[in-house]
Amino acid sequence: MDSKKEEKENGYSSEAHLIYGRMDDPKWDYSHHLLPPISSSATYRLDSTSRGAQGFAEFAHSSDELTVTSKAPIYIYDRLGEPNKDMLEENLAFAESGDIAVSFSSGMAAVSGVLGILTGAGSEILAHKTLYGCTYSLLTNWYPRLKINTKFIDFIDINEVRRSITRATRVLYVESPVNPTLRLIDLRAIAELAASINRTRSAQDRIYTVVDSTFATPFCQRPITLGIDFVVHSLTKAIGGFGTDIGGVVIGPKWSHDMLMLYRKDFGGVLSPKSAWPVLVQGLPSLAVRMRQMQQTAMRVAEFLSTRREIECTRYPGLPAFNQAALARTQMVDYDGNFAPGSMIYFVMRGETPAEALTKAERFINHIAQNAYCITLAVSLGNIRTLIEHPGSMTHSAIPVEEQTAKGLDPGGVRLAIGLEKPEDIIKDLSFSFDGTR
Numbered sequence: 413m414d415s416k417k418e419e420k421e422n423g424y425s426s427e428a429h430l431i432y433g434r435m436d437d438p439k440w441d442y443s444h445h446l447l448p449p450i451s452s453s454a455t456y457r458l459d460s461t462s463r464g465a466q467g468f469a470e471f472a473h474s475s476d477e478l479t480v481t482s483k484a485p486i487y488i489y490d491r492l493g494e495p496n497k498d499m500l501e502e503n504l505a506f507a508e509s510g511d512i513a514v515s516f517s518s519g520m521a522a523v524s525g526v527l528g529i530l531t532g533a534g535s536e537i538l539a540h541k542t543l544y545g546c547t548y549s550l551l552t553n554w555y556p557r558l559k560i561n562t563k564f565i566d567f568i569d570i571n572e573v574r575r576s577i578t579r580a581t582r583v584l585y586v587e588s589p590v591n592p593t594l595r596l597i598d599l600r601a602i603a604e605l606a607a608s609i610n611r612t613r614s615a616q617d618r619i620y621t622v623v624d625s626t627f628a629t630p631f632c633q634r635p636i637t638l639g640i641d642f643v644v645h646s647l648t649k650a651i652g653g654f655g656t657d658i659g660g661v662v663i664g665p666k667w668s669h670d671m672l673m674l675y676r677k678d679f680g681g682v683l684s685p686k687s688a689w690p691v692l693v694q695g696l697p698s699l700a701v702r703m704r705q706m707q708q709t710a711m712r713v714a715e716f717l718s719t720r721r722e723i724e725c726t727r728y729p730g731l732p733a734f735n736q737a738a739l740a741r742t743q744m745v746d747y748d749g750n751f752a753p754g755s756m757i758y759f760v761m762r763g764e765t766p767a768e769a770l771t772k773a774e775r776f777i778n779h780i781a782q783n784a785y786c787i788t789l790a791v792s793l794g795n796i797r798t799l800i801e802h803p804g805s806m807t808h809s810a811i812p813v814e815e816q817t818a819k820g821l822d823p824g825g826v827r828l829a830i831g832l833e834k835p836e837d838i839i840k841d842l843s844f845s846f847d848g849t850r
């Protein structure tokens with residue numbers, strides 16, 4: 413891109429960049445289209461064997477000036493790279509304030525991609541005790557076979573993190589907000605701790621910090637600006653936004669690009685261009701307006717839930733009574749610096765015993781499933797439709813029931829993922845089911 417065009421892009425808001433990306437992207441000349449066309453070709457025509465050879469030589473050599481001589485990318489085969497994914501990755505890196513982004517076929521492929529390049533036999537991962545069920549399963553069922561061990565600790569206690577780090581520790585891994593409990597991890601404190609330990613370590617023993625920021629989206633929080641090394645997202649959730657496609661992404665420092673591309677090429681978790689396209693032209697461009705609307709609604713719904721006596725506690729980072737309100741205000745901010753507490757709510761049904769709380773949560777959710785118009789019983793989140801679920805028996809069921817309480821999950825816990833409906837309509841459905849399951 414010549415400097416005149418670059419100049420023309422500068423001075424616009426971050427939100428404008430989420431809609432337009434780069435002007436006249438060299439990745440694909442589509443100047444007569446308003447939107448980049450959907451790319452659908454497993455393989456690419458090459459002009460000559462030497463151009464093919466050049467394409468292979470340049471693949472995953474993004475920072476090697478001697479190897480990379482062509483100005484526009486040479487596309488060879490979809491698993492190596494194609495224009496829709498490349499354009500999406502550029503916009504996702506921008507959205508998170510990271511150097512680079514590499515997309516994957518799902519959020520889980522992205523989680524295993526970043527951990528795959530950072531660990532090897534003998535490595536240790538320190539992870540927060542509450543994690544998305546499949547991430548927990550990856551770390552406990554599969555990585556021990558590769559001699560990669562994970563210690564689950566409480567990342568809210570920074571001293572516990574400091575005490576738990578050993579010479580073998582390679583990765584500090586957290587979600588913030590935590591799925592589903594909406595606890596926050598102090599990402600600045602984690603990044604500073606890792607930096608202080610890394611000052612005493614050689615490059616190969618370095619500790620990396622990884623944050624699954626799916627619950628926040630880049631609109632509400634940008635961990636890399638707080639000193640975190642890598643961010644992962646499930647694109648299936650609020651970034652994709654419409655629930656049409658599965659996808660994931662890793663955003664990180666420049667050096668990691670080629671490693672992530674090689675990992676993706678060989679393990680094969682490639683995002684389909686047909687799934688990259690809706691995120692590029694619909695999801696990311698509408699992220700800011702959707703999140704602004706959803707968090708306004710979430711605030712109203714959280715306030716309503718706080719008044720119900722059926723509920724033991726309501727956790728939403730925007731509530732003044734939220735127990736980490738000060739951290740929420742400094743860590744969760746939008747592109748203009750406004751407080752951005754997100755669209756996710758967690759609440760715990762009241763019960764004399766955990767078993768009673770569980771029964772009440774199940775009765776309430778089943779009543780919603782059968783009667784509500786504007787709330788759907790379904791996993792996933794960040795959708796334009798409001799979704800409700802019971803983490804203990806659904807998204808987090810990979811965690812054994814007897815360990816769930818120790819891992820911060822409540823038997824009576826309910827996860828509510830706010831959509832684009834009006835708050836009045838969501839509250840109407842919730843009230844009806846509270847009253848109907850008394």
Ligand SMILES: *Cc1c(COP(=O)(O)O)cnc(C)c1O
Binds near residue numbers: 591626
């Ligand atoms: C959904 C989710 C994932 C996994 O993403 P998929 O796209 O379903 O593979 C990972 N982390 C969090 C926090 C999630 O909510």
